[in-house]
């Protein structure tokens with residue numbers, strides 16, 4: 284028999300030592316087994332804890348209010364603490380506990396007839412869970428995190444833990460592409476999210492006395508126009524909308540205005556030309572007319588400023604407070620049926636500080652005449668025909684947007700056009716973001732609506748996380764009031780659009796941990812870290828030899844994972860009573876220490892791992908409210924991680940789909956420690972917009988309601 288000759292491939296391997304791939308180590312368990320075991324233990328523990336928590340919350344509510352204030356009461360002592368519960372209540376509560384445990388964790392209790400409160404493992408649990416219950420009764424502040432957000436993420440995580448991931452890679456690719464596009468809209472050079480906006484102001488006929496005080500208002504009285512033709516010395520007056528009983532407001536007066544107009548020209552090259560094929564309209568120049576309408580009366584200019592200004596200038600300019608938009612009346616135009624129109628064009632800027640145009644359509648009946656505005660492939664339409672006789676309707680857009688007016692088929696479309704400039708700051712009030720601007724007029728509206736209508740986008744529901752693009756005082760005393768009112772640019776647009784589509788949305792602070800806010804995501808190009816601290820932070824703090832490695836490498840059982848739980852205690856017993864929600868929430872907000880690191884380590888050693896394991900997501904710490912910065916000396920020598928629970932109540936929330944990078948961090952809190960060496964440690968936070976996307980079948984219903 285001939286000796287075997289190694290094949291050339293083996294030969295090559297011997298010589299090529301440049302990238303040696305060591306064989307994976309032989310462990311007692313596979314990584315998949317580790318994940319399964321951790322999931323099994325977590326599910327079981329959380330179910331037990333949810334049952335015990337409900338029992339304890341009932342014990343707490345039976346307690347004497349005076350006792351509860353004392354330190355000793357916060358320390359569990361089975362005999363003493365349970366004495367405060369009336370006997371018949373205790374009997375009912377114990378039965379309930381037993382019933383819940385038997386239902387959720389079959390096999391946990393041994394015998395039917397045993398007094399479960401005497402069982403050692405139950406006693407241990409009661410003691411362990413008591414301090415959390417006692418803490419929850421003095422919550423630091425209002426919890427504004429929508430429960431829908433917590434539930435959506437908890438359900439999502441449960442699905443991922445309970446079964447292998449069902450998401451096909453196709454579905455994942457489309458959602459990555461969607462998130463990339465969303466990121467481009469928000470962060471693109473001159474954000475596509477905010478190139479145009481618009482709104483409506485209904486006309487009310489005031490019969491009572493006018494007050495002198497004009498605060499930004501959302502309705503208008505009829506609008507007067509005064510004009511003169513050529514050198515005439517007297518002015519004519521028209522009141523809109525038409526009311527046939529009022530002489531200044533008749534069809535005849537309207538016709539007079541139309542015939543007094545000159546043909547409107549437009550810029551072609553450096554010439555002003557009149558070409559009815561391209562623009563068929565009448566005009567009156569600003570020095571020949573006056574009107575009772577002024578956009579400043581309605582807060583329109585502030586709103587335009589909030590949407591359009593932020594993305595046209597640098598962040599430093601954006602931090603200038605009270606920067607304002609000034610509107611200069613430019614023309615009155617009339618486009619009349621059956622053939623008035625203005626084809627696609629870009630307006631000629633009148634000064635370097637001009638940033639855009641405002642068109643105000645006065646109440647006068649017409650059909651057709653839709654205005655479309657385009658910018659980087661995105662299109663917004665303003666179709667004013669339908670409400671033309673009862674409303675003032677307006678649109679504002681950047682100077683460099685292409686726009687056109689389709690043919691007016693009937694009636695007269697009478698508009699005032701204004702040039703918009705940025706001016707020096709003077710100060711003023713900021714109306715709330717969605718009161719004047721109509722979200723339907725925002726460029727993102729159609730895109731987001733289509734997205735929510737797609738079945739394969741977040742099919743089972745999820746949460747979109749978008750760090751705010753602009754800086755706000757989110758950790759100051761005014762934060763609670765200021766946000767979302769003071770949102771600007773893309774932030775305002777996203778907030779307004781999602782909200783108007785019936786989506787639960789909130790602006791909340793996200794806490795960093797060693798400079799990291801969220802898991803990095805190379806697919807989206809997200810680093811997830813603070814720009815301030817890039818470079819000197821380590822991602823790994825994993826203890827070789829912990830319960831996870833001992834299970835994986837040495838096969839030690841039972842596996843008792845080391846967990847930390849970041850979940851503010853419920854403010855009412857109801858939330859404890861919904862046990863099935865409660866245990867899933869407990870599970871989500873519990874972090875298994877060292878799990879991410881163990882998986883990364885295994886991956887590094889070429890052991891087979893599930894690349895999509897949700898354990899790679901390090902989650903985010905979301906504050907329960909927008910609270911002011913505070914320095915504390917809680918616990919004197921306490922570690923920063925340990926004081927979070929006390930000074931900065933938060934949720935640990937994995938599974939959020941983050942779309943943008945953390946920005947504009949501010950100090951969240953500081954802990955002054957007086958040890959041998961006095962020190963001060965500070966944790967930072969960034970503001971983020973969190974949108975709860977319901978599962979696609981539920982979305983369809985709410986979208987239908989919005990459209991009708």
Ligand SMILES: O=C(O)CCC(=O)C(=O)O
Nearest residue numbers: 630642654686688698700
């Ligand atoms: O009336 C409009 O909707 C737009 C008018 C316009 O584009 C212009 O005057 O340049």
Ligand SMILES: [Fe+2]
Nearest residue numbers: 628629630686
């Ligand atoms: Fe124009």
